[in-house]
Amino acid sequence: PLQLLEIIRKEDVVLRAILTTHHHWDHARGNEELARLLPGLQVFGADERIGALTHRVSHGQELSFGAIRVRCLFTPCHTSGHMCYFMWEDDSPNAPALFSGDTLFVGGCGQFFEGTAEQMHTNLTQVLGTLPKDTKVFCGHECTVRNLKFALKVEPENEVVKEKLAWARRRDDEDLPTVPSTLEEEFLYNPFLRLTEEAVQRFTGRTDPVEVLRALRSHRDNFKKPKERPNPQAMLAFDWGLFGPLLEKK
Secondary structure, three states, X not given: OHHHHHHHXXXXXXXXXXXXXXXXXXXXXXXXXXXXXXXXXXXXXXXXXOOOOOEEOOOOOEEEEOOXXXXXXXXXXXXXXXXXXXXXXXXXXXXXXXXXXXOEEOOEEOOOOOOOHHHHHHHHHHHOOOOOOOXXXXXXXXOHHHHHHHHHHHOOOOHHHHHHHHXXXXXXXXXXXXXXXXXXXXXXXOHHHOOXXXXXXXXXXXXXXXXXXXXXXHHXXXXXXXXXXXXXXXXXXXXXXXXXHHHOOO
C-alpha cells in the first residue's frame, strides 16, 4: 500500500475507489490498510471475503468514475466470487481495457480452485471472449513465459506461439512487462481460447470443448515447473561479498 500511495502522490491524483477481482491475498491484501489510511475509500467486489469491501457488485452492473466507464463481468471458477472489469471511455480513440484478475492470462487461464470447467468455458467463450477484439487484457500475474511454454507443447507447430514466446523471453530478460496483450492476439496463441482447433483437440484426446478445456487445465496444472533463475541483484551482492558477514561460521 505504501508504494501505491507514493505513486499516487507523484502522479498528483486522488484514490477514491478500488476494484478488486477476488479475495486472494495477492490481489486484496492491501485493502484494509488503504481503507485505514484513506477514510471514505470505496472498495468494489463480488465476494464478501474481500477485505474492506464497501460495495458488492453484480454481473453486468456499470460504474462510472469521471469519464471512465466500467462494466462488471462475473467470472466464477478460480474463486466463486471472481469479477472482471471491462473499462472504456465514450468517444475515446483508445482501445477498451479488461482487468481479468486470475481468469484470463496472457497465454493461459486461472486454476479452477472453486469452480468447474463448465464455468470457465462460459467465462472464456461467452463473457470475455465476446468483448471487442482490440480490448487490452491486463491480467493479474506475469506468468507469460511459462504459459507460452505450455502453449508450445500443446501446439508445437503454431508459429504465433513461437514468436510470442521468443518476444516474452526477451521482455523477461530485460525485466519488462508482457502485459497487456489484446483479446485478438489471445485467440491466436492461447490454447484455452482455441478449444476447437484440431491440434489442441489432438493434444487432449477430446473433442467436446468443455472436456478439451478440462483436460488442458489438468495438463497445465501438472506442467513441469521452470528452473528457478537466480535473482541478479542477489548474485551481484554475493560477488561483492556483501553476504560475507552473514555466512561466517560461528
